[in-house]
Amino acid sequence: MIMQPSSSPHVVIIGAGIAGLTSALCFLHFGYRVTVIEQKPQLGEAGAGIQLSPNAMHVLRALGIENKLLMSADQPASLDMRDGRSGQKIFSIPLSQQYLAKWGAPYLHMHRSDLITHLSDALLSRSPESLVLGKSAQSWERRGAQIRLRCEDGDAIEADLLIGADGIRSTLRQALFPHIQPHYSGQTAWRFTVAPNPHTNIPSSACVWTGSGRHAVTYPLRHGRLINFVGVVERTTASSNPLAEDWTRRGTREEALKDFAEWHPDLLDLIDRAEAHYVWALHDHPPLTQWYDQRLIFLGDACHPLLPFMAQGAAMAIEDSYVLARLAHGSSDWAGLGREFQALRSPRLHQIRRATRRNGWLFHLSGPTKWGAQKLLRIADRISPQLLLWHQDRLYRHRVTLD
Numbered sequence: 001m002i003m004q005p006s007s008s009p010h011v012v013i014i015g016a017g018i019a020g021l022t023s024a025l026c027f028l029h030f031g032y033r034v035t036v037i038e039q040k041p042q043l044g045e046a047g048a049g050i051q052l053s054p055n056a057m058h059v060l061r062a063l064g065i066e067n068k069l070l071m072s073a074d075q076p077a078s079l080d081m082r083d084g085r086s087g088q089k090i091f092s093i094p095l096s097q098q099y100l101a102k103w104g105a106p107y108l109h110m111h112r113s114d115l116i117t118h119l120s121d122a123l124l125s126r127s128p129e130s131l132v133l134g135k136s137a138q139s140w141e142r143r144g145a146q147i148r149l150r151c152e153d154g155d156a157i158e159a160d161l162l163i164g165a166d167g168i169r170s171t172l173r174q175a176l177f178p179h180i181q182p183h184y185s186g187q188t189a190w191r192f193t194v195a196p197n198p199h200t201n202i203p204s205s206a207c208v209w210t211g212s213g214r215h216a217v218t219y220p221l222r223h224g225r226l227i228n229f230v231g232v233v234e235r236t237t238a239s240s241n242p243l244a245e246d247w248t249r250r251g252t253r254e255e256a257l258k259d260f261a262e263w264h265p266d267l268l269d270l271i272d273r274a275e276a277h278y279v280w281a282l283h284d285h286p287p288l289t290q291w292y293d294q295r296l297i298f299l300g301d302a303c304h305p306l307l308p309f310m311a312q313g314a315a316m317a318i319e320d321s322y323v324l325a326r327l328a329h330g331s332s333d334w335a336g337l338g339r340e341f342q343a344l345r346s347p348r349l350h351q352i353r354r355a356t357r358r359n360g361w362l363f364h365l366s367g368p369t370k371w372g373a374q375k376l377l378r379i380a381d382r383i384s385p386q387l388l389l390w391h392q393d394r395l396y397r398h399r400v401t402l403d
Contacts (some may be wrong), residue, residue: 009328012139012149012159015166017163018112019300019317021119023165025063026325028126035157036123037149037327043120048193049221049228050112051206054396056315057105059322062401066105068118073108074220076206076383079392081377084211087264090374092205093388103396108208109219109228111193137171140296147295161334163298163324165317168285168303176293182283185307187360189282190231190256191247192274193221200266203228209267210374211367214259216267217311229270230308232282233259233343234364242394251279270354282307287349292338299324299341304349309359312352312395318401320345326402350399355391 003116011027013020016038024034052060052069060066082092095107095315100259136152149157164172168182196202202218209216216231256277260267270278283304291298300317331337365373380387 009160009334010035010158011161011163011328012037012147013155014149014172015302016040016120016131016133016165017165017172018115018119018314019167019302019321020163020165021116021123022059022063022318023128023163023299023321023324024057024123025065025119027065027328028123028130029336030325030329032325032328034127035159036129036131037135037137037151037157041134043116043133044113048111048191049109049219049230050115050314051219051311052108052110052115053312053392054100054103054105054107054316055359055398055400056318057108058399058401059104059318062322063118063122065118065122068122069108069110069115070106070112072118072222073110073249074204074223075106075107075108076204076219078205080202080203080207081390082203082207082209082264083374084209084214084216084260084263085266087201087209087266089381090210091385091388093381093385099386099389099393102393103400107206107396109221111226114222137166139175140172142294145295151307160295161328161337164296164298164302165300165321167282168305169283170298171280172296173288173298173302176296177288180286180288182285182305184284185284186231187234187282187307188259189280189308190233190251190259190271191226191229191278192271192276193226194270194274196220196224196227197266197269200269202266202270202345208363208369209261210363210365211292212370213364215363216260216263217265218270218391227270227402229267229274231256231260232308232363234358247278247280249279251277253277255279287353291342291345294335294338297338297341298325304353304357306353306374307360309363310356310395314354316349316352319348320397322400352395355395356369 010033013036027034029140138150138152140149147162189195206219213234256271289306291303299320306313
């Protein structure tokens with residue numbers, strides 16, 4: 001069976017995660033027909049919490065789903081940093097109305113599965129036939145001004161534009177750039193959600209807990225009914241973890257407690273009470289030097305994966321999605337669309353990558369350097385907390401939408 005495009009340009013998107021679903025909504029927003037191909041038989045999202053910063057929220061607002069998100073999300077009152085061992089506050093930056101007004105959109109925490117649900121519901125309500133589950137892309141070929149995508153079940157889909165939004169394990173990217181391989185970063189991450197303990201004091205903010213060679217991030221989900229925990233630990237070897245990125249691999253409570261031994265009792269309480277402790281080896285993925293191959297274009301983690309130290313991986317995919325759809329809408333040269341898209345987005349991703357690596361260094365400082373940095377941050381917190389928002393301000397005020 002060959003699915004033919006209608007009179008309007010047809011965009012086929014591989015992957016129904018945050019990047020793929022957002023991309024589909026963006027192309028619908030600009031008047032295109034879309035088909036999203038997802039190999040899994042049902043939608044789901046490995047992981048737990050996600051932070052949606054104002055730069056991402058501008059896109060979700062333009063797509064008409066902001067109000068739905070606000071109903072199921074938490075809005076932190078501040079961005080905090082604490083010492084992982086003592087629990088002492090290093091700084092607390094209020095997310096005041098002044099800054100929210102300046103950024104023009106809210107800062108939200110929500111469960112990834114809730115975001116996937118909102119995105120897929122919006123897509124299906126606007127284009128009920130656009131989401132195809134349980135179908136895997138196998139290969140593609142150019143056919144003049146179009147692309148024909150072949151699936152493992154023998155079906156073929158013809159499109160004007162093919163988008164690889166299938167994440168860090170992108171089959172399309174691997175087929176086109178097999179020489180680009182990730183390597184273990186020397187860091188391993190723990191994640192879980194757990195109900196809050198009324199007898200402990202975990203902040204209701206977005207809080208980073210820092211320490212020598214490790215850090216943790218905590219924040220509430222589902223209106224405070226859950227606390228999201230992500231902890232990253234440096235390891236010179238990965239003897240206790242296979243060098244594979246597997247978000248569904250379970251570690252043990254004992255391993256997690258050992259990795260954060262002698263840290264603050266409130267954090268150890270979270271680890272001890274969690275029912276499941278997921279652990280994965282963080283890998284460095286070299287960004288693609290070329291994000292496209294004529295009418296095949298990659299976006300999000302499929303072409304520029306980020307380590308999770310700025311909480312901007314999903315936000316960059318959301319920005320990518322809108323920018324690509326907007327460029328396509330105003331372009332008569334679809335063959336050159338990928339080149340234009342990469343030229344516009346590359347500086348932004350380079351900025352985020354630098355900030356991500358800076359945070360990874362700052363969170364894991366040790367010895368005199370750590371104490372000196374904490375002292376400077378505490379002084380800045382007393383004198384003018386707004387100074388500490390300089391990097392976030394540059395990031396969050398960025399707006400890719402046309403409103």
